Amino acid sequence: MNLIQVPVPDNMIKRDTSIGRLLLDLGKLTPEGAERVLRLQKEKGLRFGDAALSLGLVSSEDIRQVVSMQFDYPYLQAGQGSYSRELVAAYQPFTPQVEALRALRTQLVLRWFAEHGSTIAITGVQSGDGSSYIAANLAVVFSQLGEQTLLIDANLRQPRQHKIFNLKGQRGLSDIIVGRADLDAIVRIESFMGLSVLGAGTIPPNPQELLSRSAFSELLNSAANQYDVIIVDTSSADESADYQSIVARTGGALVVARKNHTKLAKINDLSKKIKEIGAQVVGAVLNEYE
Template sequence: MSASTNKHKLVAIANPSSRHAESYRTLRANIQFASRDRKLKVVLVTSSKPGEGKTTTAGNLAVLYAQLGKKTLLIDANLRKPDLHRYFNVANRFGLTNVLSEEAILEHAVTANVYPNLTLMTSGSPTAFPSEMLASERFAQLMATLRELYDIIIVDAPSSLGTADSQQIATMCDGSVLVVRRGASRRGEAHEAVAKLDHVHAGVIGVVLNR
């Protein structure tokens, strides 16, 4: 899929007055409403399985927070099948994995102003040990540092079923959003995904019904 095709999925940029962009604004508003009861500074976006629209949701949500003037960070934590660098048409030479493996410093692993007020941290170089990296103390330390630098952090995580990656990332986040695709997600799979997040006290904010 071409970079231009992926970029069109960012309707908050390409077509901000569309009903699709307005749906993402509603999601942003609902998360802000949930923040009244608990602080939601780091929000994880996941799905039960691939192809349900979690990356598109994460990207648009990050753009919309940036449009509020929030200093926003979008992290591609899908180390197995990253895609956000294509959405914003940036290189993925350095990113999250490079910081965690101490091959790069934080400043070299982020791309500032991919959109006004929005910084992107891509997944970085491929790794044979994604779960181990995401479960490391260095990842926990990195997330603690990033909390101090940004107003809001959106994390695009892998799908919840099949690997433990999302659960590991969720323990570093304040709340989780599960994306399910109409006509593609089975009820049992969605329930299982929620149960896995609940098991690590991930604080599931709600479910986004896509398509």
């Protein structure tokens, strides 16, 4: 009798998510250390994580990280990865600011994505309000929810997402719009299941004209067929009117202001301008953390 091997689809392969295997995969535990843990576990009837802790081979933070991985909630420890520390959702997932980001995520799901498609723009009232910080961390928390998430840096004047995510490629959004690159410019962020980032690309002399081209709309439409959530980071409203071209295509914007810094009159003025171009103001965020 011949044994016929039938390929199994990737989504049907059961991953080994035991604490021991995850600690080994992360390099937190050596094979020799794992043997010591297994012996103590058998002798004392302990759970693997408790045995590893009692031997001093791992830390409580190591255990908390692998438990998060078991529940498909990845995050990074300090010093792990090469991303900016601005990614608090990645490095400090149990802090008040990340709880606020998760609450914001819930509000966006209920107030926008449930009825208006997959795309939203993040627009700062003025430079320094932290719209790029909010956009980046929102992208992380949506990916932690299990959503296939694309973050687009459409700030073609002073882009920041390539620095936050340590993107090495030079091509990005502007290059796709002018036909000098294709969707291969989108970078999958390996540390976070389901998170991809499209950097701004080459800084053009005519950002507003580029963002008004049909190629930008076509890109968003194409991405909407591949991703559950698309977050578009824009330049702040006091820098240029670029945000108008973007928000007109996303249909909605989350306005970011700086707590105790941005004047209410400016928030109201930006909200009015967004509504005048036929888009919705999904909400406003008073950023106090960045």
